[in-house]
Amino acid sequence: MKTERRHDIDWLRVIAIGLLLIYHIAILFQPWALFVGFIKSDESFEALWKPMTMLNVWRIPFLFFVSGMGLYFAMRTRNWKQLLKERSKRILVPFLFGMVAITPLHMYIFQKYYHMPLGYYPHQGHLWFLGNILVYVVLLMPVFYCLKKNEKGRVQRVLSTLMGHPGGPLLVTLFFVVEVLLVNPQPFALYAQTWHGFFNGLLAFFFGFLLVYSGKMFWQTVLKWRWLYVGLAAVLYGVRFALFGTESPGYLMAIESNCWIFGVFGLGYKYLNKPSALLGYLSQAAYPVYIIHMFVLYAAAMFILPLEVPVVLKFMGIIGFTGLACYLIYEFIIRRIGFLRPLFGLKWELNKVAKAKNPKEHPISTN
Template identity: 75%
Template sequence: MTTERRYDIDWLRVIAICLLVIYHIAIIFQPWAMFIGFIKSDELFLEGLWKPMTMLNVWRIPLLFYVSGMGLYFAMRKRNWKQLLLERTKRILLPFLFGIVAITTLHMFIFQLYYTMPLGYFPHQGHLWFLGNIFMYVLLLMPLFFYLKKNENGRFKKGLSTLMGNPAGPLMISLFFVLEAVVVKPQLFALYAETWHGFFLGLLAFFFGFLFVYSGKTFWQTVLKWRWLYIGLAAVLFGIRYFIYATEAPGYLTAIESNCWIFGVFGLGYNYLNKPSKTLSYLSQAAYPVYIIHMFVLYAGAFFILPLEIPISLKFIGIVAFTGAGCFLIYEFVLRRIRFLRPFFGLKWARKRMEKVQPSTSNLN
């Protein structure tokens, strides 16, 4: 299997998690925030902020599933199935289980304080549902992936590489996502958390993310060459979804739009982001712990900033700044430096003096 380092994949994972944090902060300023367990602003809502979010919310989570499948490919390069299972257990299952009992309970505690509710201890998956799904995908697909690894010079890989060399090849993958939407019939396409739709869509994205890297360079050359075609198609489909369907188009259309955005993003990333940097080295290590802790930091920001008598736009900016600074301080001065905490947040037990940029095998995959 290839040993090429793919810095763009790590960059896309970092960017996707940053978008996830912004997305979650935007929810606070929507009238329906409390219905999904978020602290809600009681002032005039920033509903205009939701317009760009409706474009992001159909591809931000599928992108992470794709990237996670790609990451598993790289993780398999020097591991047998026992080593891979042990490594995934340490890096995914352990933080998932720890997060259920010790992390998600924190933001629920802040929620109870904000609304002066009786305080209680409620272990739950919360935003960490993503990790539970990823670990299940590893268990389900690992036999097939190791079979493909063993037969990487066979007909399947050659046929897949040929298919991915055609601009219609990636688009054909969308047919599986269309079928998922038709069969599962999600109430909302972007309702991924703890739903069968989220599970099966994630499984497809994880599987094809692995296959895209497995197929070789042809996929990347295709999305690089045709990236503006995919982005153009996605923009047209978003326009249809926004103006005709009031942002909630039929699932089969949204599935195609979602994948077109993602293929365009892959092309842009491959063109502009596939290069090492010290910034990437740091952010790539920080992304997973920040994903785990960001919700209780975000809730803490809402707890202190929403009651202030300042314009609502400044409240949004303030919560963004509070969340970013809070996550950085906790990661840099607590999680990164206290050795026994590191495994619970997906970090390796021992911290190297000089953390070098790693290939796309890191944490959230």
């Protein structure tokens, strides 16, 4: 079965990973960085946190939405056994390898920076996202394959009708509102290894699948009403910032989060659904860069934070160091050494990557 490559979703995934790097670098310059296990700059740059608080409410749920969409496309050419095998290779192997060989590296750098006794233990670190995806695939696969068998059935028709209305995507948001009312996360954006992160991700993954399953009406709706969703999100962010600082009531943040996401999907569908050689490269690189970026970022902090330069230059320097080092590690080590490739979610053979540049030969690939 031929599957249409959605270049806009590929671009948005790449952009989201890039924003993740900048977000994590911004944490270094906040006075509470140590409390979340980050190296802390002696000079704060708290102004960075204003735009980061806008980004923070939707960046992780967005990636879960995209991952659910990717699973839909993967299922169109695989039975359940093939899907489990493919997801195990792409997610389970990098997850387990990352726990024992990658995430301890930034812990080691942290210990060295603060002259602490050096210790080692395997841990999820920032790879908790992959662990959640694995659980979601196993939990939801029976439901998804049941829906797949009835792809032109009543459920699909009802979803398509709902998504044809601008209020349709907002109905999805009600489930996220219920989640925050029941779990009451403090703060809202604390996703890593929390019940809120688990259930929020589960909902985003599930509805990511359903939104693509519903057909073209969802994309036409977010395309037409993209500025409505962005406008609603901006108003809610303004209310949050003006009245509550950074943390408004959870139900308002859930609505704001999804409005940003639907607006971003609409903007991406409008402007980014185009193939390019650059996208082909970045789409392959995004996953390995996500896996390695934390220890590279910590290494950058170790060298740059002690320098006697303005804090803005430190921030820019760490961004530049992290971006360049991630590129060099990916391009000249991960991408070119065959046995390393599957440990970072890539195919064994480099020549298979060339086939991936043909948009008709493979579906969306996501984390």
